Amino acid sequence: MTDTILKKCEAKGLRMTGQRRVIAGVLETAHRDHPDVEALYAKVTEIDPRISIATVYRTVKLLEESGILIRNEFADGRARYETADREHHDHLIDLSTGKVIEFCEPEIEALQEKLVKKLGYKIRFHRLEIYADPIDSNKTD
């Protein structure tokens, strides 16, 4: 799965307009930052200032519905996007910088499964976010 976002869009048969190509290109380089729409819009308009924010909203929604992007909502209340081409993972948010670190902890997943089953349920999806500060940066406690 090393295809570019553009290739995946074409593979899904999405009509590739100039605007969507620009947005796909920006996502290609920015998706590791989990950008929100405002951040995407800023980069997109550097490339083509005529693209509207409505188109960015419509495009990320389309890509999410096509299974190409994943929408995250962290504690800041805005939607943040990443590509859907990796294994399931959870997120650690660095409170000092806002940086998002992905992690995967199969043991935690297994414990969740076990617990939920015991409660008589079947997991559809879950989200785990850890908000943390670096150990060696200035501490407030």
Add this chain to the structure above:
Amino acid sequence: MTDTILKKCEAKGLRMTGQRRVIAGVLETAHRDHPDVEALYAKVTEIDPRISIATVYRTVKLLEESGILIRNEFADGRARYETADREHHDHLIDLSTGKVIEFCEPEIEALQEKLVKKLGYKIRFHRLEIYADPIDSNKTD
């Protein structure tokens, strides 16, 4: 901590207006449902129809800042409140009914701590939400 919400407010020195007493009373009976503001407003206006939704918003915010309430944001995008007088716990949301089940899994917490430490961070807070369906469709509480 079996104090009533009203008592906790008084203990914090909050000015107890008629509106705040009504809201505290509603929370007293409803906090296990993790109600959102709209739900609180509906019950509050049954008791006193002149109370405005702005006051409900202001009051839950005040109670949160006072450490009496905890604000949760589940996948529906609205803020939902519970009392802050219990142990830390996470949430399972029953997708078929919207019911919220609290659970506590010390093993998961321990694994989180270990992992975050390994990444060079210190946890400030975290949230874990599991969205699930009942295995067996007749479950009433």
Add this chain to the structure above:
DNA sequence: CTATCTGCAAAGGTTTTGCGGGCTG
């Protein structure tokens, strides 16, 4: 050529806030 897409601006849903009058302590 036509169904789909775009930009614009208006509207949607949730939450906050400025104002002038009202109430608590």
Add this chain to the structure above:
DNA sequence: CAGCCCGCAAAACCTTTGCAGATAG
């Protein structure tokens, strides 16, 4: 009686959408 609080309505914030013109395939 001073200062905080209330109701109202407007605004803030993020996101969606109706419309009429533009464009991909």
